[in-house]
Amino acid sequence: MEFRVLGPVEVRRDGHRAAFSGAKLHTVLAALLVAREEVVSDERLCRLLWGWAPPATVSAQLYTYVSRLRKILGGDVLIDRRPPGYAMCIGNSTLDLSEFEGLARNGREALHRQDFENAGNLLRDALARWNGLPFANATEYLSDAEAPRLMEARAVTLEHRIAADLALGRHEQITGELTGLVAEFPLRERIRSQLMTALCRSGRQADAIHLYHHGRTVLAEELGVNPGEELQATYRALLEGTLDRQPRPVAAVRAGAPAKGSGQGAVFPATLPPDTVDFVGRERELDLLRRALAPDGRSADRPRRVLVTGMAGLGKTALAVHAAHRCQRDFPDGQLYADLRSPDGTPRHPERVLLHLLRALGPARDVPLTADRDHLVRLYRERTAGRHLLIVLDNASGAAQLEPLLPNTPEPAVLVTGRTALPTVAGAHTVALAPLGPRDSLELLAAAAGPDRLARAPGAAAGIVEHCGGLPLALRITGTRIAARPHCTPDRLARRLSDPATRLRELHFGDLDVHTSLLPSWRTLDPQVREVFPVLAALGPPPFPAAAAATRLDLSEAEAERLLEALADAALLEVSGADERGQPCYLFHPLVRLFALSLGEAAAPAAEQPVGRPERNRRLTPRP
Structure with missing residues (x-):
């Protein structure tokens, strides 16, 4: 059985389209397919079907739609009721979206290896899975929620396929196609840059120059911005007479690698803080983070954004940094880290964070000395586009601070920590931290204090663990005090912590302080x-x-x-x-x-x- 969503939602059995109709039935099917066996809640299905004006009989109608789908699809597909919603397993059936994502991913990898012939074939096969606007026969609510992401993935895949064709010298064959794409996507600077390259290599330098100036006018009128770094670099190469050569295309250069003749070393940012040597516990959370961050084929063209939340002192930063170090192999183009909170506890301005990230992405001398947020955001998103980066944004305070720091392409993964839920991290996997259990608490305390000192006072160690309430910060403070001060025995510290009136004052050592x-x-x-x-x-x-x-x-x-x-x-x-x-x-x-x-x-x-x-x-x- 074949399922299709990259166009009208369809089910095909033995090459024939299954007969069922109705935008709402197609919507339920598409929502379950896109979820890839994850639960789609009744609330989400309700919004995708009726928007913000659902009928009074929501539950009954959802049950009816699911029952009809079960009858149409038969035993090859399982639609399971899993509160608070439904999940669907398609078994050995195929889904055009999964095929598209797998071929596109393999094509990008071939492009990075400079295997341009294979890359072009894979990317063409990926684009052949499309059959029009996604979810064309579903409700507008589903289209508004899911179609923009898929259309962006298609456009990026198209850019990669054109990059492979340019690298193979097929500029004359694709000039007509590129002309139509520039008309369709006038604000996509990479496609305009690719057409300029094709025109120049076809001996049409004047047309290429005119195309650049037209694009600059469009960007100024529509967005109020100047052309980005890639488009400007193409224009400079055109004026210098080097664009008609056959360098590797920008999209095919491994992210961070130097361009030919640049004389610059590769820039692979690695600004993560050192890993915590004595990290303890959180294996379930670490596994969730690893699976959510690592590309798995099913989500290659979906933004990977993960949020770690919890109260102060629970070890959100330590968990995020530890997880980032464990995932380094999945991000060959580098790992970035930015603390979004100033030393005094106030949120840092996004402009300062952007400048910090841009300098890490390098070269630092090309970072503009400007406070223009729009310009910095555009430059940041250009430098992260297409790069397999892990970006850790620590201590986020709210949506307004975080939004400018999110890349706009699916390749970079973003790991955010914050004390509350952040709606800006749309579709994020959220990992909510709880206090450590007694066993992990004791292990963390022993790692900080030294196991020998605690082994001689097991009763005091148990008392300290109880008084710290599973808070890693408090446990680390008490353990560090025991390790640093020979006179601070576990028994003595346990007695001091037993008094609630003075407990917070005792949970302080150096820069570490629970109250602060x-x-x-x-x-x-x-x-x-x-x-x-x-x-x-x-x-x-x-x-x-x-x-x-x-x-x-x-x-x-x-x-x-x-x-x-x-x-x-x-x-x-x-x-x-x-x-x-x-x-x-x-x-x-x-x-x-x-x-x-x-x-x-x-x-x-x-x-x-x-x-x-x-x-x-x-x-x-x-x-x-």
Whole structure:
């Protein structure tokens, strides 16, 4: 059986098209196919079918569509109900999208090896899988959500195929095709550059010069930008009389390798921080990251963006850096790292981060001294396009900061860490970190303190692990203190940590401090949320529902829940189970609760007063 989505959604059995109709039935089939055996939630299917105005009978209609598909497709295809949605396994059947992606990937690899003949054949075969606009007979909601990504993948594959043809000297054969493509994609600078090259090699230098100036006008009028680096380089080579030679095309040069005659060494950025020598645990999370980041053939033309979230001190950076080092072989063109947070805890401006990344991508002398974000973004995306890079963006604060730093081609993979979910990382795999379990906590403590010192005090070690609440930062601080100070025995430190009133002060060593690591999350809160933070901590360690918070704060339950969700979004509160009414319960990490109670002397008396009456409240201020 053959499935097709690169054009009208179709099912073919023995060469004949299966008879079924209706945009919504085609939409359900296409959504399940594109998911590649992953679960498509009822909520997503609902949006793809009806947008934001679903009918009251959503569940019944979804069940009907899936039942019809099962009947049409028969036993060769399994559509399984897996809450919260459905997943489909097509078995030995074929999907044109998977074939396209596999051929395109192999073609790119052949292009990098400079096997131009084979590359051209593979890329032509990949493009032959297309039969029009993807999802042409599905709903507009599905087309809007999925088609732009596929159309971009097709355009990039087309550029690679043309690069192979140019390298083989077929400029005269493809000039007509390129002329039509420039008219179809007037803003794609690489295609314009390729037509300039073909024209020049065909003895039409004047037409090539006119094409450049026309493109510069189009870019200025449509986008307000100047031509990018590749198009300008083609123009300079045209004026210098070197474009009619047969150098390797830009798309075929291995990313970061020097162009012929450049005299420059290869630029393979490697700016990752050193790996953590004593990294402990997180094997499940590491496996998830490896599988999400490494190209696997099924997602070669889909952006690989992975997000690691969790509260401060959980080891998001250590996990991301460790995973990046383990994945180095999958990214032969280099690994980039940028910390998106300044030393004082404030978010860094995207322009500064872009300049840092551009200098790493090199050559540094070509990085413009400008604060024009649009120009820097365009240059950054040009330099990352087509390169098999891993880009680690650490401590992201929000969508506005992150969006300019994301490449716009599928080859670079991006690993982001942040304390909350970031909608900018569209379609990202999200890995939410939890505190370490007792065994991993003890292993991390032993790695930092030295196993011999802990072996002599197993009871104290267990007490330290309990007081640190599975927070890797706290465990590393206590272990480092034991290792660095012979007089700081595990028994003595366990006794000092046993007092909640002084525990946070003990969790400090050098630049490492639990209280300081939590402050940036607190500072981002709205004033009203800051105000209730210590008051809610006074509710105690057990989980509590919004109703209990509402009583303490003298607010409506809905308003209390809004404040609780704001704290959860800032990774200062966890959602933990539900009460007897099925409403979510909230839980403070033990150290976060102590942090909240330590924010000022006003916290304790304020906790006795209802926050819903501001005139009776005292302003809470953080500890210096």
